[in-house]
Amino acid sequence: MPIPPSQGRGVLPARGTGGELAVTLAGVAPDVLGVQEVGDPGALDDLAAALGEGWHTALSGHPDARGIRVGVLSRLPITVLHDVTAFTAPLAAVQSADSGPATAQTSRGMLAVRVEPRPGVPLDVAVCHLKSKLLSFPGGRFQARDEGERARYGAYALYRRAAEATTLRGLADRLLGGHGPERPVVVLGDFNDEPQAATTQIVLGPPGSELGTAGALRPDRGDAWRLWNLATLIPEAERFSRVHNGRGELIDHILASRALIERVEEVRSVVGHGLPSVAEDPTPRRDAPDSDHAPILARFTL
Numbered sequence: 001m002p003i004p005p006s007q008g009r010g011v012l013p014a015r016g017t018g019g020e021l022a023v024t025l026a027g028v029a030p031d032v033l034g035v036q037e038v039g040d041p042g043a044l045d046d047l048a049a050a051l052g053e054g055w056h057t058a059l060s061g062h063p064d065a066r067g068i069r070v071g072v073l074s075r076l077p078i079t080v081l082h083d084v085t086a087f088t089a090p091l092a093a094v095q096s097a098d099s100g101p102a103t104a105q106t107s108r109g110m111l112a113v114r115v116e117p118r119p120g121v122p123l124d125v126a127v128c129h130l131k132s133k134l135l136s137f138p139g140g141r142f143q144a145r146d147e148g149e150r151a152r153y154g155a156y157a158l159y160r161r162a163a164e165a166t167t168l169r170g171l172a173d174r175l176l177g178g179h180g181p182e183r184p185v186v187v188l189g190d191f192n193d194e195p196q197a198a199t200t201q202i203v204l205g206p207p208g209s210e211l212g213t214a215g216a217l218r219p220d221r222g223d224a225w226r227l228w229n230l231a232t233l234i235p236e237a238e239r240f241s242r243v244h245n246g247r248g249e250l251i252d253h254i255l256a257s258r259a260l261i262e263r264v265e266e267v268r269s270v271v272g273h274g275l276p277s278v279a280e281d282p283t284p285r286r287d288a289p290d291s292d293h294a295p296i297l298a299r300f301t302l
Helices: 019-028 041-051 147-176 198-204
Strands: 009-015 032-038 056-059 069-074 079-086 105-118 121-129 185-190 227-229 242-244 247-249 252-257 264-269 296-300
Touching: 019 041, 032 041, 032 121, 032 185, 041 056, 041 069, 056 105, 069 105, 069 121, 079 147, 105 147, 121 147, 147 185, 147 198, 198 227, 198 252, 252 296
Parallel strands: 009 032, 121 185
Antiparallel strands: 009 296, 032 069, 056 069, 079 105, 105 121, 185 252, 227 252, 242 247, 264 296
8 A cells, every 4th residue: 555654655676567576566565666677668657557546657768778778656746857868077988898989878867856755845866777797798798708808898887887876976966956954865776786886885975974883873064965875774684686696786775865864764675575696698587577686665754
């Protein structure tokens, strides 16, 4: 059932649009859902229909070369604020292959929307899907010819993911506007790296005040721009969103502004249905009906 405003609001990134996902979402009942890897735009409408009446949708207008993009599904009316694909200036273009032009564009658009959990109480939500850690090589290969090629393409992917993280940070700056303690902002999605990765850390903004430290809730000047990763609030046994070569990884994240950090009621990874283990070659799962990522759920009192 819908979550009453007095009991908080849910923000949840997820992937895929199959029937199993609709069942999972019905069980956790989010109010705002960030989605990645939406191919056919009609798939998001199908998911909304499977969840019942009263859902609103928004999609980025910037899919990647495979035709997939990010979007938002919400019980609340949506206002699109930004749909970003150009690197944040003055960030320069980065090399993405052994030959060919450098790129100054994100892999996929980053979508920022506004909803109102209560009249006059806006919540801004930015959804991303950063460059994958799974490497691809010329000719559509997923295996390198040699270690030199593997190292180079690993570096190219890291260049681009770092540039995309910087661009996401720029989008967060636009949403926060230096008013983090008063402005509820959530940044979420598939970061394609774990909480302590350099690319994930870029998005947090000013250092310090991490959850679990003595200064976590102690006000300082960084609060105007800082985001807090809610990862450490996930129960340790379920602190992963993907299984890679048999190892759990938390690569899907929810970050919140200072206005929200003391309003968190619950954070969890919905891993109860089990996840398949993925490897370096994604081809075997290309037409799989289920998702290889677990949804991450956060509830806030607003």
